[in-house]
Amino acid sequence: MSALVRPYGDTRGDGMAQLSFTLPVPHGPRAEGAALLLARKMGMDPAMVVHSHPIGPEFTFFVVYGSVTHTVDLDEVTVVERDYPLLTPGEVNTAVRQRLRRELVVVGACIGTDAHTVGIDAICNIKGFAGEKGLEYYRELRVVNLGAQVPVPDLVKRARAERADAVLVSQVVTQRDAHLRNTREMSAAFREAMGERRPLLVAGGPRFDPRMAADLGVDRVFSRGTTPGEVASYLAHAIAGPTGPTGPARAESASTDPTRADPVANPEATRP
Structure with missing residues (x-):
């Protein structure tokens, strides 16, 4: 079984992921365009803005949904495993x-x-x-x-x-x-x-x-x-x-x- 994985959305391995962030740009079309450009630079393509909301006059909060191009090799994952038993x-x-x-x-x-x-x-x-x-x-x-x-x-x-x-x-x-x-x-x-x-x-x-x-x-x-x-x-x-x-x-x-x-x-x- 392959150790390479991608996010799962509608079908296995389609790479669909959801990302949220805030930009210091007033809410509007220009802000949404900036959010999409940022998402593409982060490897999310195609991407769509599924939610945007102004945070005061100078900031906009976004939720972006799209397919990422990256994969993760599970063999490269390093975590701290619990090395003791769970007790009552x-x-x-x-x-x-x-x-x-x-x-x-x-x-x-x-x-x-x-x-x-x-x-x-x-x-x-x-x-x-x-x-x-x-x-x-x-x-x-x-x-x-x-x-x-x-x-x-x-x-x-x-x-x-x-x-x-x-x-x-x-x-x-x-x-x-x-x-x-x-x-x-x-x-x-x-x-x-x-x-x-x-x-x-x-x-x-x-x-x-x-x-x-x-x-x-x-x-x-x-x-x-x-x-x-x-x-x-x-x-x-x-x-x-x-x-x-x-x-x-x-x-x-x-x-x-x-x-x-x-x-x-x-x-x-x-x-x-």
Whole structure:
């Protein structure tokens, strides 16, 4: 079977695709002509404007439909595959209880000037997202959601105070790559403050590329559509799982208090 694919519209391989964009041109025939010319230069031919709408006096929004001339070789596609199993809440709780023998502490926040908490709330709050309960629902997870516009120094300070095992950062605002800049600042601050004993760092948002984790200095990047169950399963795998790349070491370094993870010295650290 050929690895080359084209978009599907009316018939297989016809290349039909829909594209939307805005041009800084007043609404009218000239703007539509510019939209069609742009579509042809992008490899869409023939193309047609199926919708146009003025956005104020100087801009026009377009939806263009047509056949693209390009193909995609599936053998050239590179993505980040999920390398851990999806667990039920009960399985996550069991893994944490058996491996850490204490609660797994998660601190979440929107950093910088980002005031959009819908992402971090969807993952952390008990109401959850997409029919799944959030991390607050998990018996063996203790979640501290700091909300919006948290300065990076404050996040580091709170993570240290809570002895966080993992820090989840949500970034929705992406103008001028603010989400990338803020995430790099955050990871650098944790490295400077805590070195190898830093918590697991996880970034998420609709415009992140999961392949950028190493470049951003974090352990994992989640993009749009991520559910609380995926994040919980990853935390169990990376921190509490026996096959997690940072499992035993991360669990050991998460706290400077040796009695916290010792059920004999601190019976309150475990649950039945």
